[in-house]
Amino acid sequence: xxxxxxxxxxxxxxxxxxxxxxxIAVAADRGDSAVVRxxxxxxxxxxxxxxxxxxxxxYAAPPVGERRWAxxxxxxxxxxxxxxxxxxxxxxxxGLTPPVGHESADEDCLFVNVTTPRTASGGRRPVMVYLHxxxxxxxxxxxxxAQRLAAQGDVVVVTLNYRLAALGYLAHPELEKRxxxxxxxxxxxxxxxxxxxxxxxAFGGDPGNVTLxxxxxxxxxxxxxxxxxxxxxxxxxxILQSAPCTATMGRRSREDALAEGVAAAAAIEKEHxxxxxxxxxxxxxxxxxGAGPEYTPxxxxxxxxxxxxxxxxxxxxxxxxxxxxxxxxxxxxxxYGMELAKKAATGDPDAQIDRTDxxxxxxxxxxxxxxxxxxxxxxxxxYDDSPALALAAALTDGNWAxxxxxxxxxxxxxxxxxxxxxxxxxxxxxxxPNYLKPxxxxxxxxxxxxxYLFELDAYESLTPAQQALSAKMIxxxxxxxRTGRADWKLTTPQAPNAQALAGGxxxxxxxxxxxxxxxxxxxxxx
Numbered sequence: 001x002x003x004x005x006x007x008x009x010x011x012x013x014x015x016x017x018x019x020x021x022x023x024i025a026v027a028a029d030r031g032d033s034a035v036v037r038x039x040x041x042x043x044x045x046x047x048x049x050x051x052x053x054x055x056x057x058x059y060a061a062p063p064v065g066e067r068r069w070a071x072x073x074x075x076x077x078x079x080x081x082x083x084x085x086x087x088x089x090x091x092x093x094x095g096l097t098p099p100v101g102h103e104s105a106d107e108d109c110l111f112v113n114v115t116t117p118r119t120a121s122g123g124r125r126p127v128m129v130y131l132h133x134x135x136x137x138x139x140x141x142x143x144x145x146a147q148r149l150a151a152q153g154d155v156v157v158v159t160l161n162y163r164l165a166a167l168g169y170l171a172h173p174e175l176e177k178r179x180x181x182x183x184x185x186x187x188x189x190x191x192x193x194x195x196x197x198x199x200x201x202a203f204g205g206d207p208g209n210v211t212l213x214x215x216x217x218x219x220x221x222x223x224x225x226x227x228x229x230x231x232x233x234x235x236x237x238x239i240l241q242s243a244p245c246t247a248t249m250g251r252r253s254r255e256d257a258l259a260e261g262v263a264a265a266a267a268i269e270k271e272h273x274x275x276x277x278x279x280x281x282x283x284x285x286x287x288x289x290g291a292g293p294e295y296t297p298x299x300x301x302x303x304x305x306x307x308x309x310x311x312x313x314x315x316x317x318x319x320x321x322x323x324x325x326x327x328x329x330x331x332x333x334x335x336y337g338m339e340l341a342k343k344a345a346t347g348d349p350d351a352q353i354d355r356t357d358x359x360x361x362x363x364x365x366x367x368x369x370x371x372x373x374x375x376x377x378x379x380x381x382x383y384d385d386s387p388a389l390a391l392a393a394a395l396t397d398g399n400w401a402x403x404x405x406x407x408x409x410x411x412x413x414x415x416x417x418x419x420x421x422x423x424x425x426x427x428x429x430x431x432x433p434n435y436l437k438p439x440x441x442x443x444x445x446x447x448x449x450x451x452y453l454f455e456l457d458a459y460e461s462l463t464p465a466q467q468a469l470s471a472k473m474i475x476x477x478x479x480x481x482r483t484g485r486a487d488w489k490l491t492t493p494q495a496p497n498a499q500a501l502a503g504g505x506x507x508x509x510x511x512x513x514x515x516x517x518x519x520x521x522x523x524x525x526x
Contacts, residue, residue: 033118038199040077043084047118050151054114054203055142056088059195060188062108063163069175069184069278072110072191087113087142091164092282094138097289099430099447099458101138105282107167112192115146115157116203124206126481129158129196129235131189131218133242133447136295137165137287139217145455152471153478156205158196162188162221166285169295171257172265174278182257182298186228189221193234211237211481215450217296219243220250224297225318227311228304232318237484239477240324242446244403245308246410254300264293290337312410321484322411323477325420325498326404331395333445335388336438352439355380358387366398370525374398377521388440401517408491418486419498420476421513422449424469426503428460449501453477469503476501 034047036054045054061073088111095103117125128149132139141159150157162168162185171182193212200207212235214222222238223245225231243250252260265277272284287293299307311317335353338361343351358380362371374394383389404419411417427448429437442448451459452470462470480486488510489497498513514520 035081036202038202039195040075041079042081044081045084045114048147049118051118051147052116052203053147054084055086056111057082057084057114058088058110059112059160060110060191063110063167063184063188064107068107068167069170069181070178071184072187075110087111087140088161090140090142091161092167092286093134093140093164094286094288097138098432099435100134100289101140101143104140107282109140109161109163110188110191111141112158112160112195113141113146114203115150115159116205117151117154117156119204123204124201124209125154125156125204126478127156127158127196127200127205127207127210128153128478128481129160129193129210129212131162131212131214131221132159133214133216133218134164135289136169136185136217136221137292138289139164143456143458144450147455148470149453149474149478152474153481155478155481156200156203158192160189160192162186162192165287165295166264166268166293167282169257169298170261170264170285171252171254171298172261173258175261176258180301180303182252182254182261183301183303186221186224186297186303189225190228190231190234193225193231197234208236209481210235211239213239213241213477214243215241216243216446217250220245221297223250223308224299224304226320227306227308227317230303235318235320237320237481238322238324239480240322240407241449242326242330242400244324244326244400244407246312246407247399247403249399249403250296251307252294252296252298254298257298260293267293308407309410312407312414315414317414319415321416321480323418323420323480323486324404324408324411325422326396326400327444327446327449328421328423328500329392329396329443330400330446332389332392332440332442333447334395335392335440336442336445339388339438353388353391355387358391361391362394365395373525377518386440388438392445397517398522401513402519402522405496405514405517405519408496409493412491412493416484417491418480418488419491419496419513420486421498421500421511422452422473423500423502423511424448424452424466424507426463426466427451428462428466430458431460432458444502449473465503469501469507472508473501 035044058075089106089109090104091109093101140161144159146157168185175181197207219240220243268277378390378394380390408419422444425443452473488499496513500511
């Protein structure tokens with residue numbers, strides 16, 4: 001990894017002059033803080049009282065024509081000053097789940113967005129590169145406004161787009177003729193990280209102090225970068241939000257991915273009446289969030305030769321400090337979706353998850369042989385007589401918490417690791433009035449930490465109490481980006497030493513994460 005070194009003002013000027021001579025980006029010397037010279041040309045962003053924002057900067061060539069299902073190619077230079085005051089197109093997605101993404105059919109979508117403190121044209125601030133979630137099928141970088149994160153944390157924030165769904169993660173024997181298939185979105189992320197190394201200094205960032213962080217699918221992508229030999233040196237710290245690296249979620253074997261790709265290609269041809277799936281339009285190659293084939297990074301090839309679980313066990317990964325955690329009630333959002341589906345199926349707007357639904361869901365998720373024991377460990381009576389809350393607790397602990405514990409222990413054997421649990425109970429709800437609240441309190445469910453870190457139109461505005469927690473979380477995230485440390489105990493192979501992040505007096509405090517999430521019970525099922 002690149003190391004941070006102290007420079008005098010004179011030495012710093014000499015370094016900037018040297019990198020400019022070698023084609024590396026530097027701040028444009030125009031006395032105009034809205035204009036920055038990148039390695040491909042100048043861009044003009046937007047300057048406000050607190051930040052500068054540059055949007056829609058190409059970090060790679062459009063993956064269209066012969067570049068569809070091909071490794072990421074370099075962007076071309078442009079003349080003049082490029083307008084960077086508006087986002088570029090999101091990568092193709094259906095947009096059928098608005099809080100997650102929005103409709104797009106434009107394959108010319110490989111853009112980065114940079115947000116800096118207004119005074120960051122000089123200096124070397126930590127750089128935070130965010131990979132968005134969305135099941136590898138939805139989302140885009142520009143959705144995540146980073147003004148608070150940049151201004152309050154005094155950091156440079158980069159968000160980005162990467163190819164999604166079949167365009168980003170389809171593996172297929174026919175595509176193997178052009179090289180290893182299935183990880184095009186991952187290659188895009190690598191290209192964006194290389195862009196950051198070349199261009200961070202131009203925006204006031206330190207290319208020797210880059211934190212890679214992501215939520216859900218973006219977090220699992222971050223796990224992949226931790227174990228990819230070719231990602232070595234592209235980042236210096238990692239933050240994993242709702243993405244326990246050792247879980248089986250977020251990854252596929254090469255064998256499975258190729259088989260799934262053959263099935264997906266056949267389904268695309270059948271559904272759209274095509275003779276050759278490779279001629280499909282962008283709209284025909286995407287599927288709604290959470291539906292259709294599984295699209296995740298593919299392990300078992302040259303790019304990702306070993307899974308995170310194997311890599312951590314062997315100590316063969318890119319060793320950087322890690323801040324990792326989950327949300328206390330991850331699966332309440334999923335159970336909310338189940339309740340909505342039941343309302344739609346029955347035509348009853350008052351329908352809720354009942355005890356029969358609870359048992360059926362346990363059997364589907366964990367198997368009929370394990371379901372009785374899980375139901376006994378998570379009795380409905382212990383959750384305000386709510387089958388929905390009991391189900392969400394079992395799913396959260398079985399699918400997330402136990403893997404977060406395993407990941408923390410595995411990482412702690414090799415690198416400085418901290419564990420958190422986002423646990424605020426009064427999270428902002430979706431801003432779309434069509435998203436009616438369920439018959440139970442959602443609380444800190446999957447994705448609900450995001451409005452505390454980013455400006456997201458999909459959520460209601462933060463209350464004063466939530467703003468106070470937001471400021472504390474931003475300090476934790478950016479202090480970690482600056483130093484690689486948090487102000488609570490390290491995770492060890494013996495103890496997670498997790499910190500709860502919640503609002504109110506005493507809201508940030510140590511928790512017995514293993515006990516709260518019934519780790520001993522889940523161990524007994526293995």
